[in-house]
Amino acid sequence: MVDSYRPLSLKEALDLRADTGAMPFAGGTDLMVRYRYESGAIPDYPRPVMFVNQLDDLRKIRRIDHGLSIGAAVTMTEVLDHDDVPEILKEALLTIAAPGLRNTATIAGNICNASPAGDSICALYALDAGVKLQSPGGERIEPIYQFITGPGKIDLHADEILTEIIIPEDHSTxxxxxxxxxxxxxxxxxxxxxxxxxxxxxxxxxxxxxxxxxxxxxxxxxxxxxxxxxxxxxxxxxxxxxxxxxxxxxxxxxxxxxxxxxxxxxxxxxxxxxxxxxxxxxxxxx
Ligand SMILES: Cc1cc2nc3c(=O)[nH]c(=O)nc-3n(C[C@H](O)[C@H](O)[C@H](O)COP(=O)(O)OP(=O)(O)OC[C@H]3O[C@@H](n4cnc5c(N)ncnc54)[C@H](O)[C@@H]3O)c2cc1C
Incomplete structure (x- = not known):
């Protein structure tokens, strides 16, 4: 049996994360594989899971001062469809798995999975991207090269959720x-x-x-x-x-x-x- 939550707002999600330690579940394409143990059975999650892919606050791509913000629940397909996303990131996303997976998988999940082979991660390093991390107590922004600390290791505090990926204006020629x-x-x-x-x-x-x-x-x-x-x-x-x-x-x-x-x-x-x-x-x- 798995405890699961489906918060209706970012605030509720942040409170749930702080109170229960639930793992954010975005597209689930890594989580479903990492904790599977038997064909057809519900994965054996060590902690409650919290679905974040329906949260409106995390589903926007918007222009910000000197760059672009991609919400943590935006799927790879939606990122690919957006005109303002730098070409190098789109090229990277197009190499990930196949369209069916990209319809549910997120860049935030790719980052938090922190595989050395994560394809969007490499492009985000080249774009000098950062991540916005929010908790009930506030928010902070960290460059991706500091956020990822090792294979499968990230600097995410127990009460935090990654809410946005911040990409500075791309002036490359x-x-x-x-x-x-x-x-x-x-x-x-x-x-x-x-x-x-x-x-x-x-x-x-x-x-x-x-x-x-x-x-x-x-x-x-x-x-x-x-x-x-x-x-x-x-x-x-x-x-x-x-x-x-x-x-x-x-x-x-x-x-x-x-x-x-x-x-x-x-x-x-x-x-x-x-x-x-x-x-x-x-x-x-x-
Ligand atoms: C068949 C297959 C092929 C694949 N091919 C590729 C490939 O070619 N290249 C590649 O790079 N990857 C590949 N992957 C890996 C995977 O699809 C990606 O890592 C994907 O981006 C994960 O995103 P997700 O939204 O599904 O993450 P999830 O599975 O939902 O989550 C992954 C991790 O991130 C955490 N997380 C998710 N969202 C947040 C958040 N907002 N805040 C904090 N933590 C969060 C979760 O708790 C979990 O630890 C493949 C996977 C499969 C199953």
Whole structure:
């Protein structure tokens, strides 16, 4: 027997979460699998579950100052249908499972599941996204790279719910999303690359490179990005091999049922090299 709640407002959901410790249940595509134990039986949840997918407050996509807010209960299909969502996030979502699953699964669930192979997560790192976390006592916003602390581990307090995903205005002039899997649909990532850059007057104004499934959390180096930002394409070209060596040191994959560490490392670094040398440094004026 599972205790389950269906709150009618966000306030009720936050109070329930604080009082009972119920697990938010959005699309259920991870939760149903994680706690299944027998075909046809109700999953064996260790705590009560609380359905959040019907909450109006969590079902909006709206423009905010300098960006976009995606409610935690908006499905992936609804995100894909929205004109203001950055292209790189849409490309990532289109590689997740198949349309039937995307009709119920949410980005919030993908983030809170915190798999190193979570495909929307990698794109959200490249977009410098944050998450809004609410509790009966207030709210806070945290960058996604701080919120996800390890495989399956997030910085979510016992009385909090993730309510919004905040994406800053995307000013990139180029982007690249690449998922490497066994096939194009219904396959989890062997590895993923999400990268964006803004180039103007032969200069890199902004660059963000995120690599998924090659370390316990998505690899993104603020330090290496700062090293390239504000510099001319020519200057970065002179240091490109050094920079690639530094990325190589950060990519520390493991062997598992989906791939080998050797394959992941080789292909991930080929993709980073392709983005930096083959895309960014090929822009006009390099
Ligand atoms: C067949 C299949 C194929 C898949 N393919 C892919 C794939 O290609 N790429 C990929 O990245 N993933 C894939 N997944 C994993 C899964 O579909 C995604 O992680 C999905 O985004 C989970 O979203 P959900 O809404 O269903 O989450 P749920 O299952 O409802 O929840 C997942 C976790 O997030 C927590 N949670 C949900 N909402 C909130 C909230 N608002 N606040 C706090 N915690 C919350 C839940 O408590 C739970 O711990 C696949 C899954 C299946 C079953």
């Amino acid at each position: 180029i982007h690249l999303f690449k998922k490497v899997g066994t096939r194009r649909a219904n396959a989890l990532s062997k590895l993923t690359l999400s990268a964006v850059a803004r180039i103007s007057d032969s200069r890199i104004d902004e660059i963000r490179i995120a690599i998924g499934a090659v370390a316990p959390t998505v690899v993104r180096s603020l330090e290496l990005e700062k090293r390239m930002e504000g510099r001319s394409l020519k200057e970065v070209a002179l240091e490109a091999e050094d920079i690639l060596r530094d990325y190589d040191a950060l990519v520390q994959p493991i062997d598992d049922q989906r791939s080998t560490a050797v394959y992941r490392k080789r292909v991930a670094m080929n993709l980073v090299r392709h983005f930096l040398l083959g895309v960014v440094l090929q822009q006009k004026g390099a």
